Amino acid sequence: MDHIRNFCIIAHIDHGKSTLADRLLQITGTISDRDMTEQVLDNMDLEREKGVTIKASAVRMNYTAEDGKQYELNLIDTPGHVDFNYEVSRALAACEGALLVVDATQGIEAQTLANLYLALDANLTILPVINKIDLVSARPDEVAQEIEDLLGIPAESILKISAKAGINVEQVLERVVKEIAPPIGNEVEPLQALIFDSHYDSYKGVIAYVRLMHGSLSAEDTIYLMATKTAVKPVEVGIFAPDLKPVKRLNVGEVGYIATGLKTVSECRVGDTVTLVAQKAENPLPGYQKVKPMVFAGIYPVEGEDYENLREALEKLQLNDASLVYEPETSQALNFGFRCGFLGLFHMEIIQERLEREYDLDIVVTAPSVEYQVIKRDGTKLVIDSPAQLPPEDDIEEILEPWMKLQIFTPTDYYGTIMDLVIKRRGTFVEQDYPAPNRVQLSYEIPLSELIVDFFDELKSRTRGYASMDYQFADYRAGSLVKLEILVDSEPVDALAAIVHRDDAYHKGQALVSRLKKLIPRQLYDVAIQASSGGRIISRANVKAMRKDVLAKCYGGDITRKKKLLEKQKRGKKRMKMVGNVEIPQEAFMAVLRLEDE
Numbered sequence: 001m002d003h004i005r006n007f008c009i010i011a012h013i014d015h016g017k018s019t020l021a022d023r024l025l026q027i028t029g030t031i032s033d034r035d036m037t038e039q040v041l042d043n044m045d046l047e048r049e050k051g052v053t054i055k056a057s058a059v060r061m062n063y064t065a066e067d068g069k070q071y072e073l074n075l076i077d078t079p080g081h082v083d084f085n086y087e088v089s090r091a092l093a094a095c096e097g098a099l100l101v102v103d104a105t106q107g108i109e110a111q112t113l114a115n116l117y118l119a120l121d122a123n124l125t126i127l128p129v130i131n132k133i134d135l136v137s138a139r140p141d142e143v144a145q146e147i148e149d150l151l152g153i154p155a156e157s158i159l160k161i162s163a164k165a166g167i168n169v170e171q172v173l174e175r176v177v178k179e180i181a182p183p184i185g186n187e188v189e190p191l192q193a194l195i196f197d198s199h200y201d202s203y204k205g206v207i208a209y210v211r212l213m214h215g216s217l218s219a220e221d222t223i224y225l226m227a228t229k230t231a232v233k234p235v236e237v238g239i240f241a242p243d244l245k246p247v248k249r250l251n252v253g254e255v256g257y258i259a260t261g262l263k264t265v266s267e268c269r270v271g272d273t274v275t276l277v278a279q280k281a282e283n284p285l286p287g288y289q290k291v292k293p294m295v296f297a298g299i300y301p302v303e304g305e306d307y308e309n310l311r312e313a314l315e316k317l318q319l320n321d322a323s324l325v326y327e328p329e330t331s332q333a334l335n336f337g338f339r340c341g342f343l344g345l346f347h348m349e350i351i352q353e354r355l356e357r358e359y360d361l362d363i364v365v366t367a368p369s370v371e372y373q374v375i376k377r378d379g380t381k382l383v384i385d386s387p388a389q390l391p392p393e394d395d396i397e398e399i400l401e402p403w404m405k406l407q408i409f410t411p412t413d414y415y416g417t418i419m420d421l422v423i424k425r426r427g428t429f430v431e432q433d434y435p436a437p438n439r440v441q442l443s444y445e446i447p448l449s450e451l452i453v454d455f456f457d458e459l460k461s462r463t464r465g466y467a468s469m470d471y472q473f474a475d476y477r478a479g480s481l482v483k484l485e486i487l488v489d490s491e492p493v494d495a496l497a498a499i500v501h502r503d504d505a506y507h508k509g510q511a512l513v514s515r516l517k518k519l520i521p522r523q524l525y526d527v528a529i530q531a532s533s534g535g536r537i538i539s540r541a542n543v544k545a546m547r548k549d550v551l552a553k554c555y556g557g558d559i560t561r562k563k564k565l566l567e568k569q570k571r572g573k574k575r576m577k578m579v580g581n582v583e584i585p586q587e588a589f590m591a592v593l594r595l596e597d598e
C-alpha cells in the first residue's frame, strides 16, 4: 500500500479547487489535453454553469515522483456548499490527507474553516496551498501568515501556486507523496469499504464509490450493505481512470467503484459500509447518518396535465439524490403537486432549476418551510412541514421549531451589523473566537426558519460579501408561533400561508399584503388581499380592476399582431397559477420569504 495516496481538496467556494484538480489530471496524463474539457470533476452541466461542485467525485492518477517511484494517487472531490456537509465528511473519511486551497487574494473564509475542522476531525494531514498567486491583488505572504496562525504550519513552508497559470503545480504532487501517509489497513480482515458517494447508471444500476478500509473485493463476491441490510451480487467492480474501468479486484487502501445493479440510491447510502456475505465484518465503519431533509416546499405543475411528468421527473432526480424526498400533496389553491424535502435552500434551488431546464416543466414552488413539532392539547404530537397542516389554534398546546448552531466568519469591521442581523432574526449569541488576525468567528444559535429566509443574502449585502457562514442542527425548541393566513378574493390560499413568530405576525402580515398587491396582476375586477392571524384580519389591500383588454390595442383585423400579443401574454403566463378566479405568479409564493426590505 506504500504507493497509494488518498487525498481530497478542500476550499472555500471559488478558491480554485476544480481548477487545481484539472491541472493535476493534466500533469499526470490522466486525461489528454485534447479531452480536457474544463473542469472534468464537475460532471453535471448545471454544476459547470453554477460554477459549484455539487456532488463528490473521484479519480485515480498515476504519478512518477522525483524519487523515481510510481504512485497511485486517488483524488476525491468534495462538494462546496454547506447543504452537502455530510457528504463532505464521508469523502474526507475516505482520505488520509487534504489539500487546503486558499485564495491568495481572499485569505481564509468560513467555508475554508468549516471544511478544515471537518478534515481535522477526520484526522487528515492538512497540506495548505495558496492559490491564485498570479493575480496582482494576491497577498500570499499575508495569507501564509494567516495559515500559520491557524494551523501552526510555518508560513515559509507553505506552497504558493497558480492553478490557472500552472505555477508550482507539480510541487503539489510531490508534497502529496511526501507528506500524506499511505493508507493503513488489513488485507486479510473481512471487507469494510466506505461508500463516500454514488450515482445512478441506467445500465449498471447504482454505482457506489468506495474506499476499502480492510479486506479486498472481487467482482465475483456477493456484497452486503450494512445499514440498508441489502445483499447483492455486483455487476462489476472497477476504478476511476477517470472513466469507469472494470478491474478483477479492489485491494485494501484503494479507491474504486462497485456497480451494484441496485435501482435507487436510497438502497445504497452514502456513509454505509460494504462487506461480504461470505465473510461479514463484525461492525460497520463509524460515522454513518441517514441524511434528513431540513427544508420543505410544495412543487406544483403550472398546468394540471403535467402532474405525471413532474412525478416522473422527481423520480428520476431521486435516483441520483437520496436526500431529495417527495410525496403527493394537494393544495386547495394549487391542486395536485408534491411536498418535497431538501437539505437546504441551495439544494432546493438546484432541484427547481433541473426540473425546469432538464425536464422542461413549468412549475410553481411554494415558500419553503421547516419541520415543526406540534404538541396538541390532547397530548398527541404531530410533525408538520407545511403551514397548511397546522391544526386549529385552540387545539395547540405548544409548537417546537428546529434551532441551528450558526458560525459566521468575518472581518472584525462587520461585527456590529452581523450582531444586529442575527438578533433581528431571533438568534442568540454564544461565543466569539479570533482564529486569524482581524477576523472573528461568531457563534450563534438561531431558528432554522429565520435562516432559510434570505439570511445569507442579507449577510452578504451587509458585509459586502466578506462574511461567510456555516450551520448545523442543534435541537427543537418551543416558540411562540402562529399561522399567518392570506386570503385572495376572500379565499384562503393555503400555499401562501406561513408560520411566524407571534411578535412578527402583524408587521409580516402587512408587508406580505403590500408585496402581494404589487405582484398580483390586475384582473377584470377588484381583488381583495387580506392577511389574517388567530381569526382576525390584520391587513387588507385591493388590486384595482384592469381598465383595458390587451386586444383593445389592436385595431381592425391585424391577425398576426393579435397573435403575437396573445403569444406574449401566454409566455407571461408561465409560472402563474390560477387560484379561484385569480392568477397568482410564482413570485407571490416566494414573497413570504422576502419581507425584510418592506
Ligand SMILES: Nc1nc2c(ncn2[C@@H]2O[C@H](COP(=O)(O)OP(=O)(O)OP(=O)(O)O)[C@@H](O)[C@H]2O)c(=O)[nH]1
Pocket (backbone or CB within 6 Å): 011, 012, 013, 014, 015, 016, 017, 018, 019, 020, 051, 052, 053, 080, 131, 132, 133, 134, 135, 161, 162, 163, 164, 165
Ligand atoms: N487568476 C487565477 N484564477 C484562478 C486560479 N485558480 C482558479 N481561478 C479562477 O477562480 C474561479 C473559481 O475556480 P474554481 O476552480 O471553479 O473554484 P472551486 O473552488 O472549484 O469552486 P467551487 O466548485 O464553486 O467550489 C474560476 O474562474 C477560475 O478560473 C488561479 O490560480 N489564478
